[in-house]
Amino acid sequence: MSEAVRPLSARLSSPGSAPPPAHTGGAMAVAASARFELDPAMRAAWEEAVARYPKRRAAVMELLHTVQDRLGFVPREAVAAIAGFLEIPDVAVFEVLTFYPMYRATPGGRHAVRVCHNIACDLMGARGLLRALRARFGVRPGETGGEGAFHLEAVECLAACGGAPVVDVDGEYHEGMTPEGLCEAVGRLLDGEAR
Amino acid sequence: MSAAPVNASLGGHPTYLLDRAALPGSERLAVAREGGAYRALEKALRGMKPAEVTEVVKASGLRGRGGAGFPTGLKWTFMPPPGDPRPRYFLLNADESEPGTFKDRVLLERDPHLVIEGLALASYAIGARTCYVYMRGEFRRPKRIFEAAIAEAREAGFLGKNLLGRGFDLEVVVHRGAGAYIAGEETGAMESIEGKPARPRPKPPFPAGFGLWGCPTTINNVETVANVPAIVERGSEWYRRIGTDKSPGNFLCGVSGRVNRPGVFELPLGTRVRAILEGPAGGVRGTLKAFYPGGSSTGILPAAHADVAMDHEALRAVGAMLGTGGITVLDDTACVVRASAVLARFYEHETCGQCSQCRLGCEWMRRLLDRIEGGAGRREDLDLLLDLGANMSGGKTICAFADGAAIPLVSAVRHFREEFEAHVREGRCPFPEDPGA
Numbered sequence: 062m063s064e065a066v067r068p069l070s071a072r073l074s075s076p077g078s079a080p081p082p083a084h085t086g087g088a089m090a091v092a093a094s095a096r097f098e099l100d101p102a103m104r105a106a107w108e109e110a111v112a113r114y115p116k117r118r119a120a121v122m123e124l125l126h127t128v129q130d131r132l133g134f135v136p137r138e139a140v141a142a143i144a145g146f147l148e149i150p151d152v153a154v155f156e157v158l159t160f161y162p163m164y165r166a167t168p169g170g171r172h173a174v175r176v177c178h179n180i181a182c183d184l185m186g187a188r189g190l191l192r193a194l195r196a197r198f199g200v201r202p203g204e205t206g207g208e209g210a211f212h213l214e215a216v217e218c219l220a221a222c223g224g225a226p227v228v229d230v231d232g233e234y235h236e237g238m239t240p241e242g243l244c245e246a247v248g249r250l251l252d253g254e255a256r
Numbered sequence: 257m258s259a260a261p262v263n264a265s266l267g268g269h270p271t272y273l274l275d276r277a278a279l280p281g282s283e284r285l286a287v288a289r290e291g292g293a294y295r296a297l298e299k300a301l302r303g304m305k306p307a308e309v310t311e312v313v314k315a316s317g318l319r320g321r322g323g324a325g326f327p328t329g330l331k332w333t334f335m336p337p338p339g340d341p342r343p344r345y346f347l348l349n350a351d352e353s354e355p356g357t358f359k360d361r362v363l364l365e366r367d368p369h370l371v372i373e374g375l376a377l378a379s380y381a382i383g384a385r386t387c388y389v390y391m392r393g394e395f396r397r398p399k400r401i402f403e404a405a406i407a408e409a410r411e412a413g414f415l416g417k418n419l420l421g422r423g424f425d426l427e428v429v430v431h432r433g434a435g436a437y438i439a440g441e442e443t444g445a446m447e448s449i450e451g452k453p454a455r456p457r458p459k460p461p462f463p464a465g466f467g468l469w470g471c472p473t474t475i476n477n478v479e480t481v482a483n484v485p486a487i488v489e490r491g492s493e494w495y496r497r498i499g500t501d502k503s504p505g506n507f508l509c510g511v512s513g514r515v516n517r518p519g520v521f522e523l524p525l526g527t528r529v530r531a532i533l534e535g536p537a538g539g540v541r542g543t544l545k546a547f548y549p550g551g552s553s554t555g556i557l558p559a560a561h562a563d564v565a566m567d568h569e570a571l572r573a574v575g576a577m578l579g580t581g582g583i584t585v586l587d588d589t590a591c592v593v594r595a596s597a598v599l600a601r602f603y604e605h606e607t608c609g610q611c612s613q614c615r616l617g618c619e620w621m622r623r624l625l626d627r628i629e630g631g632a633g634r635r636e637d638l639d640l641l642l643d644l645g646a647n648m649s650g651g652k653t654i655c656a657f658a659d660g661a662a663i664p665l666v667s668a669v670r671h672f673r674e675e676f677e678a679h680v681r682e683g684r685c686p687f688p689e690d691p692g693a
Binding site: 113114115116118119120121122123125126147149153156157160161162163164178179180181183184185186188189216217218219220221222223224225229232233234 | 343352353354355356357358360361392393394395396397429431432433434435436437439448449450451452453454469510511512513514518519520548552582584585586590594595598599602605606608689690691
């Protein structure tokens with residue numbers, strides 16, 4: 062084994078390394094703390110989700126989505142609330158939260174910018190998009206820029222390869238993206254915050 | 257809305273998958289019905305027994321469009337006989353995430369009623385009264401459109417209680433995924449719907465006997481069920497006249513990468529790659545070097561194979577697979593080592609981690625490819641890569657993920673060994689940072 066082939070633990074703990082794979086990253090993550098209140102609107106959404114399945118536990122992904130849609134991440138208080146609601150142990154919620162890459166256990170930015178860097182997008186200029194964001198906003202994948210305004214992620218195939226390179230901004234796809242177009246779009250997010 | 261062109265009428269062959277997709281307002285029931293939606297469902301519910309629907313699909317030779325190409329009608333017959341007391345489920349796989357694949361999204365957004373009619377026919381055939389749709393979490397827009405279509409269909413009596421007054425009930429539930437590729441594996445999807453990490457189950461037992469919550473379950477891909485209305489309406493003989501003998505019908509061919517007109521095209525199975533690239537895809541940008549014929553997990557083929565036909569048999573004969581039918585094109589400015597490293601990073605990110613061959617193999621694969629692409633590779637790394645690929649392949653793991661991860665790697669070394677060696681020899685990647693530059 063060479064120096065280039067470092068132990069997994071060393072690679073994961075080194076700053077600036079690639080995001081850890083789903084099967085290890087989750088276990089290392091610790092859900093952040095934040096106030097969470099199950100208000101009537103969310104309780105109704107949870108009841109409706111539970112009714113769609115023969116077993117309560119099956120609603121866990123939808124419940125995690127409802128929390129993240131509102132707060133931008135899933136704090137540990139919400140993990141406990143979901144576990145209580147579904148009558149399963151906290152860890153059964155936590156392992157789902159940490160297995161699936163779309164869920165966040167810690168706060169990201171107020172906006173999410175997700176640049177696809179899989180094969181078709183790589184061939185059509187995804188690296189140029191990431192270079193431009195770094196040059197203009199000083200942000201690399203996995204970092205938050207604009208004083209918390211946006212979190213940048215490089216993500217795997219978004220199933221929009223015909224429109225490569227593709228960027229998902231707050232859940233909406235933008236196809237055929239150029240470096241200038243992306244910087245403008247991110248700039249608009251920051252302007253929106255400034256107003 | 258997708259910027260990619262959708263063209264349903266190339267070369268004069270019969271079409272039935274994208275006929276309505278280009279119409280304005282095609283996602284609305286009124287427009288879809290104008291274009292013939294739900295005629296097949298009416299025909300089946302009014303005049304065919306469930307077994308007759310299965311029979312016509314079996315006779316049509318339809319094969320699954322999600323990647324494996326298993327005969328659809330035959331899969332339906334694996335469900336237990338009607339006396340089995342357990343509930344039965346139909347699971348529609350809309351977790352489209354194979355790199356280079358973007359066809360199901362087109363159907364979900366542009367002709368959701370075709371998909372709903374297909375899943376209703378499938379559910380009727382297998383006796384399911386609940387259909388779960390596993391929709392990948394990133395598909396917010398497709399989900400909005402699809403759920404609106406479900407509401408319209410239910411209002412019109414094509415879903416819900418007592419469909420068309422014929423005593424058949426069907427509820428459709430959309431399950432939102434959260435970004436894991438492995439949730440597209442059939443038993444991974446079932447674990448995920450049950451509220452657990454999407455770790456595939458050992459098989460047997462197979463889903464038809466022990467699927468969702470241990471009940472009989474059939475899972476099909478979106479494009480697969482979109483074939484069913486045409487088969488039911490026009491018959492298996494009509495269907496068999498399209499495509500090839502063993503791979504009948506049309507398929508949605510997504511073309512991406514270095515071509516002038518990327519997009520999704522409805523073409524008969526058996527259409528040659530070169531004809532697709534030079535025809536609907538508008539030609540290669542620069543000179544064709546290589547292509548992944550049906551998603552990354554089907555391997556990479558050099559330009560010399562461009563006359564291969566897009567069907568299961570022809571692609572298998574050249575050591576590749578039809579997969580999802582999504583062709584990704586590399587021109588001569590693109591680097592095969594880099595493409596392999598990009599894919600290795602993807603597989604490392606997406607392995608569920610329960611089998612060591614896959615968990616460790618994907619990581620080693622990514623490290624070795626990064627090292628070669630970064631200019632620090634060694635001569636012996638190439639044989640190490642092939643050894644690694646062999647140790648990940650051949651059914652050593654619970655699901656086919658490890659095989660799928662190894663195939664692009666092994667095929668790249670096999671067809672482009674000289675390019676890997678050039679990286680090692682020169683101590684750098686000889687290609688430009690931006691393909692096309």
